[in-house]
Amino acid sequence: EGTIHRISAGQVILDLPSAVKELVENSLDAGATSIEIALKDYGEEWFQVIDNGCGISPDNFKVLALKHHTSKLANFPDLQNLTTFGFRGEALSSLCSLGNLTVETRTKNESVATHLTFGHSGLLTAERKTARQIGTTITVKKLFSNLPVRSKEFSRNIRKEYGKLISLLNAYALIAKGVRLVCTNTTGKNVKSVVLKTQGSGSLKDNIITVFGMNTFSCLEPLSISISDSCKVDGFLSKPGQGSGRNLGDRQYLYVNGRPVDMPKVSKLLNELYKGANSRQYPITIMNFTVPTEACDVNVTPDKRKIFLSDENSMLHALREGLLHIYSPNNA
Numbered sequence: 001e002g003t004i005h006r007i008s009a010g011q012v013i014l015d016l017p018s019a020v021k022e023l024v025e026n027s028l029d030a031g032a033t034s035i036e037i038a039l040k041d042y043g044e045e046w047f048q049v050i051d052n053g054c055g056i057s058p059d060n061f062k063v064l065a066l067k068h069h070t071s072k073l074a075n076f077p078d079l080q081n082l083t084t085f086g087f088r089g090e091a092l093s094s095l096c097s098l099g100n101l102t103v104e105t106r107t108k109n110e111s112v113a114t115h116l117t118f119g120h121s122g123l124l125t126a127e128r129k130t131a132r133q134i135g136t137t138i139t140v141k142k143l144f145s146n147l148p149v150r151s152k153e154f155s156r157n158i159r160k161e162y163g164k165l166i167s168l169l170n171a172y173a174l175i176a177k178g179v180r181l182v183c184t185n186t187t188g189k190n191v192k193s194v195v196l197k198t199q200g201s202g203s204l205k206d207n208i209i210t211v212f213g214m215n216t217f218s219c220l221e222p223l224s225i226s227i228s229d230s231c232k233v234d235g236f237l238s239k240p241g242q243g244s245g246r247n248l249g250d251r252q253y254l255y256v257n258g259r260p261v262d263m264p265k266v267s268k269l270l271n272e273l274y275k276g277a278n279s280r281q282y283p284i285t286i287m288n289f290t291v292p293t294e295a296c297d298v299n300v301t302p303d304k305r306k307i308f309l310s311d312e313n314s315m316l317h318a319l320r321e322g323l324l325h326i327y328s329p330n331n332a
């Protein structure tokens, strides 16, 4: 069981960013308005997500990290709802099998918090009382230490994974309204630095200015395209010729119903159209697709990053028409 579980867990949690993404999504699902991501040695030693969400009730302690345990089907009857991305109950069980998981949590019904330790199989191995405000802290130590080859690779690539993680956290910082985000990294002899900090109060515009600065914001123009009766895209896109010289879409942030996703076909379309508009640059974009929860069948790859919408081709067609209009010379 152990080996099979570890292998499949390795597919849900591919790297540091996908591990932290799961935890941040859980905090958002728990209604947190403040989320801190703390890293030790860029996440190699441990990482922690601290939130002020609803907390976990004691009935769930034992089953919390078992595969396919989720509280979300009961809590969210309209579960097609994309706002809860994690409903498969795989993240905590995967993290357990790949590293050392501890949880500190308290709901509004408890006067003290509980500290929980889980074994690699997802079983609760220790439980004690501790002090904490309402909310949850999840700590993962030594990610991938159970997979020797992956573990070496993790150490070797840690700076790269950290870079991808910061970009992912930027994605949340851009879109989150009313959620305060902080990321800290502690290196060497406890030198702690704040690598990202947002108040999360503003509009998308304010968030863009906070994350990327006024210079970047001034290269952008607002965009709003109706894709169908029930589906639309809103956001910002760089004006022709004012994109990013760096490739790899390092400033392309795509969302579905406010959650960061990779949409490979959309990125490809954007890059093509932008080049077609006589630019050697790559577009900077922050684009949120609003799709109805029931009409939209969302397929995600096992790591839940790449996302494909139902009827994606007609969506892409409408998007292309809308973007061509923006980029057409008469309109410039």
Ligand code: ADP
Residues within 6 Å of the ligand: 022, 026, 027, 030, 051, 053, 054, 055, 056, 060, 064, 069, 070, 071, 072, 085, 086, 087, 088, 089, 090, 091, 092, 093, 136
């Ligand atoms: P899923 O998110 O798919 O339900 P996870 O493995 O990510 O599965 O989490 C399992 C369960 O743990 C969740 O359904 C939720 O009840 C609880 N949980 C995890 N993280 C938090 C958190 N930060 N705040 C409150 N509950 C949480």
Ligand code: MG
Residues within 6 Å of the ligand: 022, 025, 026, 085, 086, 087, 089, 091
């Ligand atoms: Mg989850």
